[in-house]
Amino acid sequence: MxxxxxxxxxxxPSRLVIEMLADKWTLLVLGVLRLNGxxxxxxxxxxxxxxxxxxxxxxxxxxxxxxxxxxxTVYAEVPxxxxxxxTEIGLxxxxxxxxxxxxxxxxxxxxxxxxxxxxx
Numbered sequence: 356m357x358x359x360x361x362x363x364x365x366x367x368p369s370r371l372v373i374e375m376l377a378d379k380w381t382l383l384v385l386g387v388l389r390l391n392g393x394x395x396x397x398x399x400x401x402x403x404x405x406x407x408x409x410x411x412x413x414x415x416x417x418x419x420x421x422x423x424x425x426x427x428t429v430y431a432e433v434p435x436x437x438x439x440x441x442t443e444i445g446l447x448x449x450x451x452x453x454x455x456x457x458x459x460x461x462x463x464x465x466x467x468x469x470x471x472x473x474x475x
Contacts, residue, residue: 389449
């Protein structure tokens with residue numbers, strides 16, 4: 356069996372992609388950008404992502420830009436304006452966030468009940 360393209364095997368490049376997508380803030384940033392359907396400024400993103408710190412949003416956006424999922428556009432204005440939007444592969448990843456968000460919303464009560472039963 357060829358393990359070079361098997362995410363269940365250590366060293367597979369796709370495992371890095373899975374780790375990146377599995378991050379809570381990555382999923383939420385992709386989801387907000389997908390729902391917006393266009394570019395957002397940093398502070399707009401931060402407002403829509405309750406609980407994220409400025410530092411964590413900056414780190415998440417840099418990582419997504421590095422991975423080619425988010426495009427950062429700087430405008431020569433005073434004050435400087437920076438927009439963030441999904442790239443083509445970011446849009447595809449954003450589709451995953453919708454499926455995950457829908458599943459989470461549908462099953463949140465059942466999971467909360469299961470946790471309460473287990474802990475009780």
